[in-house]
Each structure stands twice: as C-alpha cells, then as structure tokens.
Amino acid sequence: MSELGDDPDVQAEGPVPGQRLRHVLICVVAVAALVVAGAAGWLMRGDGGGSSTPSATSVDAGFARDMSTHHTQAVTMAGYERDTTTNPSLKLLAYDIETSQNFEIGQMQGWLDAWGQSRQSSITQMAWMGHTGQLEGDGLMPGMATPTQMSTLQTSHGRALDILFLQLMIHHHQGGIPMAQYAADHASEPYVQTVAQKMITLQSNEIVEMERILRQLGGTPLPAPTT
Amino acid sequence: MRTRLLTATSVIAVLTLVGCTGSGHARSADTTPPQPITTSSNPGPSPTANAVTRWSLPESAAAKAIPGIIYRAEPDHTHVQGVIKYDSSPPIGGNHSQFWADCSGTVYPVAIANENAVHMLEHGAIWITYKPGLPAAQLAGLNKLVSGVDRMALSPYPNLKTNVSVQAWGYQLFADSASDPRIARFISALRYNAEVTPEFGATCSQPSFLQHPSTFGHPLWLPFGY
Numbered sequence: 001m002s003e004l005g006d007d008p009d010v011q012a013e014g015p016v017p018g019q020r021l022r023h024v025l026i027c028v029v030a031v032a033a034l035v036v037a038g039a040a041g042w043l044m045r046g047d048g049g050g051s052s053t054p055s056a057t058s059v060d061a062g063f064a065r066d067m068s069t070h071h072t073q074a075v076t077m078a079g080y081e082r083d084t085t086t087n088p089s090l091k092l093l094a095y096d097i098e099t100s101q102n103f104e105i106g107q108m109q110g111w112l113d114a115w116g117q118s119r120q121s122s123i124t125q126m127a128w129m130g131h132t133g134q135l136e137g138d139g140l141m142p143g144m145a146t147p148t149q150m151s152t153l154q155t156s157h158g159r160a161l162d163i164l165f166l167q168l169m170i171h172h173h174q175g176g177i178p179m180a181q182y183a184a185d186h187a188s189e190p191y192v193q194t195v196a197q198k199m200i201t202l203q204s205n206e207i208v209e210m211e212r213i214l215r216q217l218g219g220t221p222l223p224a225p226t227t
Numbered sequence: 228m229r230t231r232l233l234t235a236t237s238v239i240a241v242l243t244l245v246g247c248t249g250s251g252h253a254r255s256a257d258t259t260p261p262q263p264i265t266t267s268s269n270p271g272p273s274p275t276a277n278a279v280t281r282w283s284l285p286e287s288a289a290a291k292a293i294p295g296i297i298y299r300a301e302p303d304h305t306h307v308q309g310v311i312k313y314d315s316s317p318p319i320g321g322n323h324s325q326f327w328a329d330c331s332g333t334v335y336p337v338a339i340a341n342e343n344a345v346h347m348l349e350h351g352a353i354w355i356t357y358k359p360g361l362p363a364a365q366l367a368g369l370n371k372l373v374s375g376v377d378r379m380a381l382s383p384y385p386n387l388k389t390n391v392s393v394q395a396w397g398y399q400l401f402a403d404s405a406s407d408p409r410i411a412r413f414i415s416a417l418r419y420n421a422e423v424t425p426e427f428g429a430t431c432s433q434p435s436f437l438q439h440p441s442t443f444g445h446p447l448w449l450p451f452g453y
Contacts, residue, residue, distance in 0.1 A: 088449040092325060096429060103428030159453065192419070201282045201427060205304055209325075217450055 053115040054153040055179055060130020061117045061193045063183035067199075071101040071108075072177050074169065077145065080154050080167040081165045089213065091163050097169065097206070105196060129182045141176015142226070143226040163219035166210050173203040173210075228383055231271070283397070287423050289416040290398055297399040303334070304349065304425060308448045315391060317384050318345050319399045321402055322444045330354070330431035335382035335440055342446030343436065347380060348396040351424035353414050356384035357391050372410070375385040378419040378431055385443060390424050405415035412436050420424055 024095055054060035078098035085091050112119055125141055126133030145153070145168045153164050176199070183196035211221060249272025290296055292392055307428045313321055323345035327328035328335075330352035345352055355369055361383075369391065373381040384392070389401040393410055395417040441447040 086453055087451060089325065089451045092449050099430040099432075100428045101424065103430075107428070190419075195427075198425075198427060209306055213451060 054117070054188055056117055056121060056189060057123065057128065057129050059183060059186045060189050061112065061115060061121075062123070062126075063187060063196065064111050064117075064119055064194065065119065065139060065177065066125050066128070066184075067179060068105050068108045069125070070144065070172075070179065071105045073144055074101050074172050074176075075105070075149075076150070077153060077165060077168060077172070079160070084157060085162055085165070086158065087162050092167070093206075093210070093213075094165070101203070104195065104199065111189075111192070116138060126179075129179065132178070132182060136225065140198065141175065142178065143172045145172065159217060163214065163217055166214040166217070167222045169215070170210050171222045171225065172208055173207050177203055244383075258339070259425065264451065266332055284423055284425065287380035287398075287416060290395075290413070290423070293400065293412050293416065295390050295409065296413065299397055299399075301397045307342075309342075310444065310446060311345075311346045313345070314324070315343060315399060317341065317354070317387070317399075318395055319394050320348060321345060324448050326436060326447045326449050327429075327431075327433055328380060328440065329404055329433040329437040331377050331433075331437075332373060332382040333380045333437065334370055335380065337440070338383050338385055338443035340443060340446035342448075343441045344380070344382070344394075347431060347433075348394060349425045350378075351427060352378045352380055352395075352418035353418045355379070355381045355410070356387055356394065358389070359383045359385065360388040368405040372414065379414075389437040392425060393407040395423065397423065 025160050070197055076093040076103070081094035081100055082091055083154070086096065106223050109119065124135075126135055134142075139144055140146065149164075149168060153161070153168060180196040180199040180203075184200060187193050187196065213219060245377070249297040281302040282304070283302040286298050290298065291315055297315075297319075299315070299319060303321045305322045307322040308326035311322055318341045324342040325346070326333055326341070326343055327346035327350055328339055330347040330350065338359075355373060357366065357369060361369075369381055373379040389403055390403050391402045391407070391410065393400045393402070393413045397411070398413070400413045404409055419427075423432060436447065439447075
C-alpha cells in the first residue's frame with residue numbers, strides 16, 4: 001500500500017506538458033479509485049496478515065511446512081547413521097546432511113514465524129504444488145521412508161545399515177527435489193526461491209556421491225519415487 | 228478470499244502506477260537464484276538423469292567493489308580423493324576432499340592441505356593465508372581477526388606470492404600487509420554470506436580434523452572401509 005500512498009508526490013513532480021494533461025487526469029482518477037479500493041481491501045483483510053507476506057495456502061508457506069517435515073525425517077535418519085555407523089566416510093556424510101538439513105529447517109521455521117503462519121496446518125500436504133503435488137500410495141510425501149523402513153533402519157548395523165541408509169537417503173532426496181523445484185519456480189519470495197534452488201543443487205550432488213558409495217558397498221538404489 | 232481481493236487490487240494498482248509513471252521496481256534484481264549448470268559427465272550408470280554436478284552463484288556486487296578482488300565462478304563441487312591441481316594458489320574453489328577443514332575460528336600453525344581447505348570455503352568460511360615468516364606483529368593482527376570467530380580459519384601457505392591473501396569460495400584478495408583495510412571489507416562482504424556460500428547452512432565444526440589436521444600436499448580423506 002505504500003506505493004499507492006507515495007503516488008500523489010509522483011503526480012506533483014515537475015511541469016506537465018499540455019498535451020498529456022488528459023492522460024494524467026485519467027491516471028489520477030484511476031489511482032485515486034484504486035487507493036479507495038485498496039484501502040477497502042486493507043480494512044477487509046482476513047487474518048493472513050499484510051499483503052506482502054505469504055498466506056497459509058501460498059507456495060512459500062506450503063513449501064516451508066512440508067519441506068520442514070520432509071527434512072526432519074532425513075535428520076532422524078542421518079543422526080542414527082552418524083551415531084551408529086563404523087564407516088568413517090559415511091559418518092561424515094551423515095553429519096553433513098544432519099547439520100545442513102537441521103539448519104534449513106530452522107530457516108524455514110523462521111519464515112513461518114515471520115509470516116505469522118502456523119507450523120501445523122489442516123491443509124493437505126503437497127496441496128501447494130497444485131496438480132503436481134501428489135502423495136505416494138502410502139499417504140506419505142514423495143521420498144519419505146515408511147514407518148517400517150524407519151524401524152528397520154534403526155535396528156540395523158554394519159554394512160547392512162550403511163546400504164539401507166544410502167538407499168533411503170537417495171530415495172528421500174529424489175522425492176524432495178521436485179518439491180524444491182516447484183518452490184524455486186513458483187514461490188513469491190526471492191529468498192525462498194534461492195534456498196529452494198540451493199537444496200536442488202546440493203541434494204543432486206549428494207545423490208551422485210551416495211550412489212557412487214552405494215555401488216562401492218555392493219548395493220543398488222531403490223526405485224525412484226514415482227510421483 | 229479477502230486476502231485474494233486485496234492482492235488482486237494491489238497488483239492492478241501497481242500495474243496502473245507503472246503505466247502512469249513509466250517505471251517499476253524489479254523485485255528480485257539482486258537476489259538471483261543460483262544458476263545450475265547441467266552436465267552429461269555424470270559418472271557411471273545412474274537413475275538420476277541430468278544430475279546437477281556443476282553450478283555456480285552470481286558475483287556479489289559488494290565484493291566486486293573491493294579494489295583488486297579476484298572472482299572466479301568455480302562450478303566444480305565433487306568430492307575427489309587425492310591431491311588436486313587447482314587453478315589458483317591458494318585455491319578458491321573446485322573439487323575437494325569430502326573432509327572439510329574445521330573453520331570455527333581456527334588458527335592452524337602449520338599449512339593445511341588445499342583439498343581440505345577448499346571444502347571449508349564451500350561451507351562459507353573465509354580462509355586467511357600468510358607467507359611463512361610474516362612479522363609477529365602482523366601475524367598477531369590476523370590472529371585477532373580469526374581466533375574464535377566462526378567461519379574463519381588462518382594458516383601459513385608455502386610460496387605465497389604476497390605477505391597475505393584472503394580466500395572465500397570464488398573470491399581472492401592479495402595484500403602486502405595484514406593491516407590492509409581491504410581485508411576487513413573482504414570478510415565483511417563474504418563471510419558466511421547466503422548469496423555467495425555454495426552450501427549455506429553446512430557446519431564449520433569438524434573436531435576430528437581439528438585434533439589431527441592435514442598437512443600441505445597430504446589431504447585427509449575418510450575411507451569407505453570398516
């Protein structure tokens with residue numbers, strides 16, 4: 001609304017050539033009408049806050065909520081791997097994933113706070129992605145490990161643990177990247193687009209690295225998420 | 228519904244203003260998202276088609292304003308074992324060891340391996356290097372900039388062409404003296420800056436490296452074995 005408030009100054013600036021008077025008058029009337037309409041809209045606004053913050057149904061808020069949930073499972077998997085694996089290389093990889101995704105969760109939660117949006121929502125997961133936002137057959141977001149997979153992981157040890165960790169984390173990244181891609185393409189806030197784009201590049205790189213390690217350990221990747 | 232009405236009204240208002248005044252604001256002019264570079268050099272068979280393995284971030288305007296600063300995009304980010312040949316000395320980016328050097332305000336008394344140092348740059352660290360034998364008073368000044376400050380590390384660097392140089396991922400500045408005011412500007416512009424840090428959010432903490440740092444020419448690499 002501040003742009004509208006500033007406008008009378010713009011109109012008052014400098015001499016106006018006579019032949020443009022008609023155009024200027026139309027503009028002044030149009031802007032005045034919009035000031036009134038805008039003020040009415042402002043007074044009628046709901047609980048969604050000011051006009052410049054993403055709403056509960058926005059791509060920005062949906063991405064922040066759902067990717068926080070998605071990341072939280074990755075942090076849990078990586079934390080178990082870091083605590084349990086005896087493979088120094090994978091301990092380091094898990095530590096990197098755990099600390100990085102925890103940081104990103106903090107960023108996304110901070111946005112929700114700043115936008116006045118709840119961390120929890122009754123809005124269906126992935127709905128912010130429109131028709132491209134599909135849950136998998138088990139009702140989970142793409143790439144998420146099932147409760148059974150999580151409990152298997154958290155009772156595994158040695159090479160079997162490392163192979164399962166890599167399989168699940170590759171699958172997890174593969175499911176998360178299209179979510180980040182949608183946010184990079186459709187979020188309204190440039191800083192959300194930037195963070196989403198960084199997730200894509202980082203996780204794409206990590207997939208390549210994890211697949212290489214998985215093959216070295218004699219494992220094969222799970223089928224990629226279908227949604 | 229009301230929010231939508233308000234938003235629609237605002238959009239029309241802004242469009243009208245742009246039409247009337249002949250000017251508008253490009254909202255994201257200085258926050259361009261990173262530009263991925265897709266490549267077909269993805270090693271080995273992989274279900275991840277078109278994986279992004281080379282990418283870089285746009286040059287920082289604040290950094291560009293520092294006289295004498297060097298910028299290079301440095302699109303390679305792959306973890307590679309062994310000694311790596313870099314395009315600058317000290318290096319400012321490129322492939323590296325998976326084991327990042329601790330950069331939690333760390334003063335290394337002996338030169339560390341490039342391959343570990345480059346990885347800490349990827350995490351947003353500023354790496355200050357100095358020519359061995361730098362006068363004690365100047366070294367004390369550098370220590371003060373680094374010691375205990377997260378995303379900072381200091382080490383000597385063999386055959387450095389000036390007394391001091393400062394590195395961030397993609398950026399470098401050479402200085403004849405530790406008291407060169409451009410060093411503080413470099414740190415201020417680039418230290419753990421979200422716009423220029425390739426892996427913003429990754430940690431600098433690496434206790435096991437801190438206990439047993441690598442030495443120059445001998446990068447540390449963690450094995451896949453058991």
